Amino acid sequence: MSYQSTRSNLLTAPAVAWLVAFMVAPCLLILSYAFFQRGMWGGIEYTFTLENFARVVDPLYAKIFLTSARIAGLATLLAILIAYPAAYAISRAPRMRQPMLLFFAVLPFWSNYLIRTYAWMVLLNREGLINNLLRWFGYQGEPLSLLYTEGAVIVGLVYNYLPFVILAIYSTLSRLNPELMEASRDLGGGPIRTFWRVTLPLTLPGVAAGGVFVFVLSIGNFVTPALLGGGRFQMIGNVVYDQFLTANDWPFGAALGLVLIAIMILLLMLQARATARASGERARADA
Numbered sequence: 001m002s003y004q005s006t007r008s009n010l011l012t013a014p015a016v017a018w019l020v021a022f023m024v025a026p027c028l029l030i031l032s033y034a035f036f037q038r039g040m041w042g043g044i045e046y047t048f049t050l051e052n053f054a055r056v057v058d059p060l061y062a063k064i065f066l067t068s069a070r071i072a073g074l075a076t077l078l079a080i081l082i083a084y085p086a087a088y089a090i091s092r093a094p095r096m097r098q099p100m101l102l103f104f105a106v107l108p109f110w111s112n113y114l115i116r117t118y119a120w121m122v123l124l125n126r127e128g129l130i131n132n133l134l135r136w137f138g139y140q141g142e143p144l145s146l147l148y149t150e151g152a153v154i155v156g157l158v159y160n161y162l163p164f165v166i167l168a169i170y171s172t173l174s175r176l177n178p179e180l181m182e183a184s185r186d187l188g189g190g191p192i193r194t195f196w197r198v199t200l201p202l203t204l205p206g207v208a209a210g211g212v213f214v215f216v217l218s219i220g221n222f223v224t225p226a227l228l229g230g231g232r233f234q235m236i237g238n239v240v241y242d243q244f245l246t247a248n249d250w251p252f253g254a255a256l257g258l259v260l261i262a263i264m265i266l267l268l269m270l271q272a273r274a275t276a277r278a279s280g281e282r283a284r285a286d287a
Contacts, residue, residue, distance in 0.1 A: 027261060033254035042248030052255035061239065061256070068235040071150065071225075072218035075157040079214045080207055082158065083165035087206075090166070091173035102170070106163045113160060117227050120156050121147060124228070148230030156224040161217055165210030172206030173199075205275040212271040216264045236260060 034052055039045040055061065090101045108116060123129050126143040134144070146152060176199065184194040222237030229235075236256060243253030 030254045030257050030261070033251050034258045036251045038249045038251050042250075044250050049251075052252045055252055056255050056259055061236075064234055064236050064239055065259075067233065068219045068237070071154060071235060072157070072215045075154045075161070075218045076211045076214045078154065079158045079162050079165045080169075080211055083162055083210060084169055084207065087166045087169035087173055090170055091176075098174075102167070105166045108159070109163060114223065114227075116160060117156055117224055120152065120159065120228060124152050124155075147228065148232050150229070150233065152228040153225050153235075156228045157214070157218045157221060160224065161214045164213050168210035168213065169203060169206040172203040176202055208271050208274050212267050216267060219263065220260050 033044060035048055035050070037045040037047045037049050037051070086105065090098055090105070093101055121128075124146040125131075126145065126147070128147075130146060131143040180198055180202070181194055184198045189197065219235070220237045220240075221235065222241045225233070225235045225238055237260075240253050240256045240260070243249045243256065247253075
């Protein structure tokens with residue numbers, strides 16, 4: 001083994017050990033728990049069974065999965081619609097201003113996730129800032145019930161994950177070859193046609209990366225639905241949380257978590273494949 005190879009292995013060893021200890025091992029533990037039974041008083045009884053996976057496809061839990069996917073999908077779509085214009089504006093700003101604009105985009109991450117979510121509770125409750133502003137503008141009706149709704153959960157998810165989408169889309173926009181847009185204009189393409197036929201297709205990998213990130217984190221989120229949803233409806237993350245910490249049914253919670261992990265891996269694989277295909281198309285376009 002060469003010196004260069006040995007040095008590379010030594011440098012990557014801490015990262016690999018970290019991933020194995022805190023990602024691979026927990027996933028394997030969850031995988032093993034999913035095939036055992038719940039004990040009479042909770043915990044785990046080490047008897048092999050597939051009953052947990054049969055319960056996962058029960059109409060009750062299938063409906064919760066679909067609800068979670070719908071909410072995560074809406075949050076993803078809304079995040080992309082907001083993030084793309086913001087990332088586009090940042091990428092077209094003068095180079096000297098772009099770092100400052102990116103700083104403002106990620107500024108919310110300087111505060112804790114729970115604090116950001118509680119801030120939305122203050123904004124959306126019946127005596128919160130939004131309802132007070134409506135009264136100040138002359139609204140005389142009943143205060144709007146904005147908190148503890150599905151819309152509040154979607155808003156909270158979008159707000160918390162939006163910076164990631166902006167950064168993902170900005171990274172692709174900033175790497176675009178400006179000569180491609182110039183060629184489009186030289187061939188008679190206007191700004192709108194150039195955007196739809198050149199800019200957007202070449203930046204779809206960034207859109208896909210940001211979208212997958214928001215969807216994966218949103219579908220398994222349990223903090224935002226619990227706080228902004230008020231327990232009025234459940235997402236699958238809340239069900240997994242309850243199985244482990246309330247019902248003490250670790251095997252079924254592990255089965256639900258395993259399904260979530262499988263969905264996340266599938267989405268990441270599709271996103272990686274789409275990115276590789278787009279990279280090949282970009283290389284051919286540059287050539």
